[in-house]
Amino acid sequence: MRIPALVLACTAALALSACGSSDDPSPTTTTAATDAGAFPATITHTFGTTTIPKAPQRVVTVGFNEQDFALALGVKPVAVREFLGLYAYKTRPWAPGANSDPTPALVGGAEINLERVAAARPDVVLGIYSFIEKGIYDKLSRIAPTVAQTKDFGVGAVPWDRQLLDTGKALGREAKAKEVVTEVNAQFADAKERHPEFQGKSIAVAFESGGTTFVLGDDDLRQQFFTGLGFVTPKDAGKEYQEDNLSRERLDVLDQDVLVLITDDDKGLLRDPLYRRLKAVREGRVINVRATDAFAGALGFNSPLSRPYLLKQAESRLAAAVDGDPATKVAAPE
Known part of the structure; x- marks a missing residue:
């Protein structure tokens, strides 16, 4: 799958909003404790392995949907990548507070702005749904430990539950990730039964x-x-x-x-x-x-x-x- 298949078939007609960025974005906001013994955490992905030495305090997401996955685990990133398409994602009703103070800085839309990623001073970069290639991954990794998608699936085809579990491992919240997966899957199972x-x-x-x-x-x-x-x-x-x-x-x-x-x-x-x-x-x-x-x-x-x-x-x-x-x-x- 390519990035054009990710967006809502209207990116060509979309004027992306300016990707402004604070010089010193606020620290990541967390509402849950990390799992005991979670760090150092080593994650295997399509470009090799990434080791995160300690619980991240400043999380940057460069995947198009990645910010929601961090938020689901009680972590508000300091900087995020814009969601492409015509939908006004900053006020999405399923993630209240996602764009409230402290407002996450923006690190790009169709393309990732590496300078803005660096300016956010991340402890970890999450890019499971980012469609990045090896060259960009290498550059991001020089800024902070970077998590790309698993090689078990095609590009951009990692199922949501696997993405959440990998995100949970990177953030030291695997137990919470498993809990959320179980809750969401139960809702779908109930709907199928109905x-x-x-x-x-x-x-x-x-x-x-x-x-x-x-x-x-x-x-x-x-x-x-x-x-x-x-x-x-x-x-x-x-x-x-x-x-x-x-x-x-x-x-x-x-x-x-x-x-x-x-x-x-x-x-x-x-x-x-x-x-x-x-x-x-x-x-x-x-x-x-x-x-x-x-x-x-x-x-x-x-x-x-x-x-x-x-x-x-x-x-x-x-x-x-x-x-x-x-x-x-x-x-x-x-």
Whole structure:
């Protein structure tokens, strides 16, 4: 997976806000004690191993969703990387206080600003969902011990629970990480039990902007949110329907039991006659999401904080989409 598949298909149209940074950001705020005997902690990842000698006091996150994972463990970073897309992530409802005083400094958006990372004086840099390459990793490692993603999965495809467990080890909060994983997984298990009708239903998750449409595959964390509820990724002769730029001639790829369509306006695909003739559209099996909606932002973060929030948003809408009654309206997400 590449960074373009991470963002909400609208980065090209997005003017990133300035990445301002305090010269002396406040120390990391913590609300939980570290596990006894947690340090030194050694973590194996795609670029080798990283040893963190003692409990970090100044945490910098350079992954696009990384700040939520630290916050879920009671750690507020001193500096973070911006979340790409149109969603106003600084006021995301599932992470109240994330941008309150002390406000984390910003260390980049599409690209990491190494000078700003260094200015934050980190004890550890978390970059599990950062899509960094070896050269950037080496430069970050010269600033502070840096944790990249595990090599057990493709680039950007580390499941949220593994990301949290690795983050917990780096921060000396493995016990808390396991507790959070158990709690979130229980919520999804309960939802699956409430909705056996989700099991085996095909779902396409697509993003459209400026005439470009792409469809997610199983290796994408956003698709995994829905497959975690029992839905399946559509296949064609055993191959995923994963497209970077879906042509109008292949809009049939979107014609699944459920379609989640995220767009940045209502003037493109939504008005396309070929799209409007899809059976899923005619029968009301589409969850239409705007890129500015909290639904889109929560799906993009796909964190231990945003997943429970998104589950509450998505559950009733998914149920309405698969109930077999075209008269049932699928409510617009918030």
